[in-house]
Amino acid sequence: xxxxxxxxxxxxxxxxxxxxxxxxxxxxxxxxxxxxxxxxxxxxxxxxxxxxxxxxxxxxxxxxxxxxxxxxxxxxxxxxxxxxxxxxxxxxxxxxxxxxxxxxxxxxxxxxxxxxxxxxxxxxxxxxxxxxxxxxxxxxxxxxxxxxxxxxxxxxxxxxxxxxxxxxxxxxxxxxxxxxxxxxxxxxxxxxxxxxxxxxxxxxxxxxxxxxxxxxxxxxxxxxxxxxxxxxxxxxxxxxxxxxxxxxxxxxxxxxxxxxxxxxxxxxxxxxxxxxxxxxxxxxxxxxxxxxxxxxxxxxxxxxxxxxxxxxxxxxxxxxxxxxxxxxxxxxxxxxxxxxxxxxxxxxxxxxxxxxxxxxxxxxxxxxxxxxxxxxxxxxxxxxxxxxxxxxxxxxxxxxxxxxxxxxxxxxxxxxxxxxxxxxxxxxxxxxxxxxxxxxxxxxxxxxxxxxxxxxxxxxxxxxxxxxxxxxxxxxxxxxxxxxxxxxxxxxxxxxxxxxxxxxxxxxxxxxxxxxxxxxxxxxxxxxxxxxxxxxxxxxxxxxxxx
Amino acid sequence: xxxxxxxxxxxxxxxxxxxxxxxxxxxxxxxxxxxxxxxxxxxxxxxxxxxxxxxxxxxxxxxxxxxxxxxxxxxxxxxxxxxxxxxxxxxxxxxxxxxxxxxxxxxxxxxxxxxxxxxxxxxxxxxxxxxxxxxxxxxxxxxxxxxxxxxxxxxxxxxxxxxxxx
Numbered sequence: 001x002x003x004x005x006x007x008x009x010x011x012x013x014x015x016x017x018x019x020x021x022x023x024x025x026x027x028x029x030x031x032x033x034x035x036x037x038x039x040x041x042x043x044x045x046x047x048x049x050x051x052x053x054x055x056x057x058x059x060x061x062x063x064x065x066x067x068x069x070x071x072x073x074x075x076x077x078x079x080x081x082x083x084x085x086x087x088x089x090x091x092x093x094x095x096x097x098x099x100x101x102x103x104x105x106x107x108x109x110x111x112x113x114x115x116x117x118x119x120x121x122x123x124x125x126x127x128x129x130x131x132x133x134x135x136x137x138x139x140x141x142x143x144x145x146x147x148x149x150x151x152x153x154x155x156x157x158x159x160x161x162x163x164x165x166x167x168x169x170x171x172x173x174x175x176x177x178x179x180x181x182x183x184x185x186x187x188x189x190x191x192x193x194x195x196x197x198x199x200x201x202x203x204x205x206x207x208x209x210x211x212x213x214x215x216x217x218x219x220x221x222x223x224x225x226x227x228x229x230x231x232x233x234x235x236x237x238x239x240x241x242x243x244x245x246x247x248x249x250x251x252x253x254x255x256x257x258x259x260x261x262x263x264x265x266x267x268x269x270x271x272x273x274x275x276x277x278x279x280x281x282x283x284x285x286x287x288x289x290x291x292x293x294x295x296x297x298x299x300x301x302x303x304x305x306x307x308x309x310x311x312x313x314x315x316x317x318x319x320x321x322x323x324x325x326x327x328x329x330x331x332x333x334x335x336x337x338x339x340x341x342x343x344x345x346x347x348x349x350x351x352x353x354x355x356x357x358x359x360x361x362x363x364x365x366x367x368x369x370x371x372x373x374x375x376x377x378x379x380x381x382x383x384x385x386x387x388x389x390x391x392x393x394x395x396x397x398x399x400x401x402x403x404x405x406x407x408x409x410x411x412x413x414x415x416x417x418x419x420x421x422x423x424x425x426x427x428x429x430x431x432x433x434x435x436x437x438x439x440x441x442x443x444x445x446x447x448x449x450x451x452x453x454x455x456x457x458x459x460x461x462x463x464x465x466x467x468x469x470x471x472x473x474x475x476x477x478x479x480x481x482x483x484x485x486x487x488x489x490x491x492x493x494x495x496x497x498x499x500x501x502x503x504x505x506x507x508x509x510x511x512x513x514x515x516x517x518x519x520x521x522x523x524x525x526x527x528x529x530x531x532x533x534x535x536x537x538x539x540x541x542x543x544x545x546x547x
Numbered sequence: 548x549x550x551x552x553x554x555x556x557x558x559x560x561x562x563x564x565x566x567x568x569x570x571x572x573x574x575x576x577x578x579x580x581x582x583x584x585x586x587x588x589x590x591x592x593x594x595x596x597x598x599x600x601x602x603x604x605x606x607x608x609x610x611x612x613x614x615x616x617x618x619x620x621x622x623x624x625x626x627x628x629x630x631x632x633x634x635x636x637x638x639x640x641x642x643x644x645x646x647x648x649x650x651x652x653x654x655x656x657x658x659x660x661x662x663x664x665x666x667x668x669x670x671x672x673x674x675x676x677x678x679x680x681x682x683x684x685x686x687x688x689x690x691x692x693x694x695x696x697x698x699x700x701x702x703x704x705x706x707x708x709x710x711x712x713x
Binding site: 030031033034067068069071200202204205208241242278284295296297301357359365366367397400431433435439448451457 | 581585620623640676681684696
């Protein structure tokens, strides 16, 4: 593959696409697929066949368009978005391409949900066919890789990433440029690049969506990273629970190999890179980098003490770069447009955009990408459309089991790494769950503690025993049998786990409890002293449903 | 060749062992291929039994204890055969907030089993998932690989009735 050949592929594809005067894009990411969007696509295909307009009208399966709650979504070249489409609507939609839209199916796009977004990571989602590398190349795909390989030294690539201010999107927010620089300076016979696609947080589906909608974007990010740090082998560690993402990734790897963008001497340079998939098997702790490495090595996913950091001694004892899916998906635009361009977006310390999975008790659930620094209020009430059924907002949970619940007085806080940490939560990978007054915060804290207890790998005692004890106390509070002594113990355990656990799972496991104790102390008090649950949730469920 | 170096023979004549052998070869018969191999076994046979674990352990030359340790460490692996149908209820945060516990309650009462169990007539297995990533459609349920969104209690009862009364 030479730059000229890449241009050629892009030209041919654009030429082929320009023949179509009408286009209909159907979302075939997992959200809409489970609302039967495949049947919608088949229906449209058949209708186009029947009309004999195959040469003018293109029906394309594309990635996620964001508003998952209104699926299946269909967009047309007339600029109209349709929601809740059924196969039977095919004829009506095709008729509308040159005329007036089908009003009963129209999904308005002039609302904050669409207008407030800024798409960098998701720019191709809902636009290109994730199963065709040609479509990705026609949308400027792999130009960043070619630019890096032919015009830049690895030092310059890292400089751009550093300048961009990009921070790890997996949750901890470690500066990506610094990580790359450390790995590039490490000495080893073989270096590795690993893409962490083990999206274990319940309530988060950003990575799944990116992989399903734009897998080549992630591969391109990995390739550029490998060039920058001097790695020649890579792994994508992806959850086995995401069969569609796995299928599309496998397909993408095969296509990239076929056109010569993966393999030996890419683009006629000395740079070679090959990549393989490793399937996770359902262990939350494998999101921790040393546990993930153990799992890629075929072992139980237990973490080990750091240092040495994976950047020095990682996979098979060699220097290893581990980044999250979304981090890699940010790389190509940064190289294309320069680090300075990216650094203009976002806040002083949190640059760029972040993809959030908005879910829970909110009108518009789905995937959104916003610049860092928007307020929680904008997220919940403008983009999210507020709380349904006229109920009252209670809290928004960010960061999954390692994060916290933010009450209504945090609503005007900007969403960035520092502000969330100050408020007692974390950015996490981007799950954002909205809760209304029907949720009991003690019950929510118990839910997350149950999660951490089950997911604790058992290697270190504070986490293994501490999460069990905390869960026991939270269950007692829920059953109205807890005492003041229990409450004191609960607070002590929060402190103990935070400071003595081996890895992030145990250290952050108390976060949901700490944050609810801080903002919703009144609810705990009502359970313990008055033996009642203000939200009417506790006491109604059988004890020990965790078994 | 000493017996401990010889390639073990598959437990039986089943053709599916060829798939397992192919994965082992693709991983260069290295120990690091353990999880990938177990994935193949589970995909081919539906679950991991002791003879399968023993065969994989011998083929990759890892102690049986390590193969068993890995198989029990990860939630995705199951050591028991599933029923004719499986019903997976997502217990992710979004689903939890939107009523997954009530769904689970109803199903548990109807079928008389807890998650991880199969009904006595081997018709239905009940499982829970950490998160399916279908949070936009919460609460989500998977009926035999097919994801259904915004499931209400009457709907799940109806669906399970179709499985248990045929």
